[in-house]
Amino acid sequence: MTGWTTTDIPDQTGRTAVVTGANTGLGFETAAALAAKGAHVVLAVRNIEKGNEAAARIGDQSPGASVAVQKLDLSSLESVRAAAEQLRADRETIDLLINNAGVMITDKETTQDGFELQFGTNHLGHFALTGLLLDRLLATPGSRVVTVSSVGHRFARNGIRFGDLHWDRDYSRFGAYGQAKLANLMFTYELQRRLKGTETIAVAAHPGGSKSELGRYAPPILAAVFKLSEPLMQDTDMGALPSLRAATDPDVIGGQYYGPDGFIEQRGYPVVVNSSRVSHDVAAQKRLWAVSEELTGVTFPVPAAV
Numbered sequence: 001m002t003g004w005t006t007t008d009i010p011d012q013t014g015r016t017a018v019v020t021g022a023n024t025g026l027g028f029e030t031a032a033a034l035a036a037k038g039a040h041v042v043l044a045v046r047n048i049e050k051g052n053e054a055a056a057r058i059g060d061q062s063p064g065a066s067v068a069v070q071k072l073d074l075s076s077l078e079s080v081r082a083a084a085e086q087l088r089a090d091r092e093t094i095d096l097l098i099n100n101a102g103v104m105i106t107d108k109e110t111t112q113d114g115f116e117l118q119f120g121t122n123h124l125g126h127f128a129l130t131g132l133l134l135d136r137l138l139a140t141p142g143s144r145v146v147t148v149s150s151v152g153h154r155f156a157r158n159g160i161r162f163g164d165l166h167w168d169r170d171y172s173r174f175g176a177y178g179q180a181k182l183a184n185l186m187f188t189y190e191l192q193r194r195l196k197g198t199e200t201i202a203v204a205a206h207p208g209g210s211k212s213e214l215g216r217y218a219p220p221i222l223a224a225v226f227k228l229s230e231p232l233m234q235d236t237d238m239g240a241l242p243s244l245r246a247a248t249d250p251d252v253i254g255g256q257y258y259g260p261d262g263f264i265e266q267r268g269y270p271v272v273v274n275s276s277r278v279s280h281d282v283a284a285q286k287r288l289w290a291v292s293e294e295l296t297g298v299t300f301p302v303p304a305a306v
Helices: 025-036 048-061 077-090 117-138 151-155 173-194 220-232 241-248 282-296
Strands: 016-020 040-045 066-071 096-099 144-148 201-205 257-260 270-272
Touching: 016 025, 016 117, 025 040, 025 048, 025 066, 025 096, 025 241, 040 048, 040 077, 048 066, 066 077, 077 117, 096 117, 096 241, 117 144, 117 173, 117 282, 144 173, 144 241, 151 173, 173 201, 173 282, 201 241, 241 257, 241 270
Parallel strands: 016 040, 016 096, 040 066, 096 144, 144 201, 201 257
Antiparallel strands: 257 270
């Protein structure tokens, strides 16, 4: 039986999708597929010039596609707030928010607000953006928040390091990445509980082993390893399928997690997959939510989950 592909995406005409990190890689493929199906797609990107180039490429692939570009730097809460303000001014409703952008295994750096770069960008930036746009999603029946995690969330075997969130004591690029991707999942699960009773759902996805530019932040020796392993990885059009299915399949249920169906979830067609035991720690999810609200100053227009 053939697996789920872009041909299974329902007509998206009349829907608005905001995709972060959409100028390249998985984000670009996600945005292009949605635009090809009729959605108005906003490419939320750090580099406007590259965003405009991506929009032009989508237009070449799908003549007549409706695409806009919005500046967004997830490593700056000021930028996140400015982007959300502009998106809110432009749109009364948003159907899809796809939290795709991210950084991976970086050197020890901090965001403009002093957060560890991977946690601050991958989790806190998206947490803030989602909270600031959530009323637009709640106003749209059938809307979804899709947050992209990774099999790398399993690096964080002991859960979130609440005592040293920003890895000031003993930085590990893989450990910090795992924590950030674990936070993406825990955010999704807690958000879904808070959305109970609304017409909006939260879903997570991961691309498996996919070719992308995330490895550009790796030190030279790791970058070389990634380059050598590329023949074993799937192309970005396949890697984008879990996000696309999470965003568009009518049978998706809030709180699900989609990834490839192949060996150790590295390649294949998108199906519901399992996340680590620690990702389902409800007390830790609630604690992460409270900490994220405190760090970002963003509260959500939905009640706390019981």
